[in-house]
Amino acid sequence: MSDNEKETQVAEETQNTQATAESNTSNNDERRGRRNNRNGEGRRGERRNRREENRENEMLDRVVTINRVSKTHKGGRTFSFAALVVVGDGNGTVGVGYGKSREVPAAIAKGQLDAKKHLFNVPRIRGTVTHPVTGHDHAGTVMLRPAAPGTGVIAGSAVRAVMECAGITDILTKSMGSATAVNVVRATVDALKQLEDPEEIAARRGLSVQEVAPDSLLRARAEGIAEARKAREEAQAKAAKDGE
Secondary structure, eight states, X not given: OOHHHHHHHHHHHHHHHHHHHHHXXXXXXXXXXXXXXXXXXXXXXXXXHHXXXXXXXXXXXXXXXXXXXXXXXXXXXXXXXXXXXXXXXXXXXXXXXXXXXXXXXXXXXXXXXXXXXXXXXXXXXXXXXXXXXXXXXXXXXXXXXXXXXXXXXXXXXXXXXXXXXXXXXXXXXXXXXXXXXXXXXXXXXXXXXXXXXXXXXHHHHTOOHHHHSOHHHHHHHHHHHHHHHHHHHHHHHHHHHHHO
């Protein structure tokens, strides 16, 4: 074989190798693109995942208590842990969950998932509840009363965890039943679920809001709305200034 024929053969082999590599690269890109589209990992999927991560990061969680549970079997005794967890966004949404596992972190994680499944909204006026209410659960009884701005959360550790996650900053509470954390927390949740807005009560009675709610409550709600609007405008102005 002459030198020219050898050079021609080497050039053809090089071209074939390059074409095969380019074909494999394009096929891999196509498969990767189809996989990303199927899994929602494109731009739209990334934005959705980012929003979900931000929402999860914004959620507050408080571990109220962790109990060790023992169970006796024929082969011996086994131990597990039960965690009572409160989850909320600090802006009127809260939930309570209970998780069990043989490891403490796993029990807390299960409690957080259970709490997120039972989230509910709490009516508020300027960081306090709308009206006095008493909640019951088994032997637990908890009374909640509105408080003036600056009062703070006057409550025990179990009730305080629920109030912090719900975004209630001023309230008077009293536990009048069982001191067990589970009963106290569930009684607090029962009380919060009994809260109603003035509009709901007025609609049920067929009256106007002014006829149902006292003037002090209506003034407090108007002041709260004005404060929230002012804070939102200041935040928007600050964000615009930082963007410049």
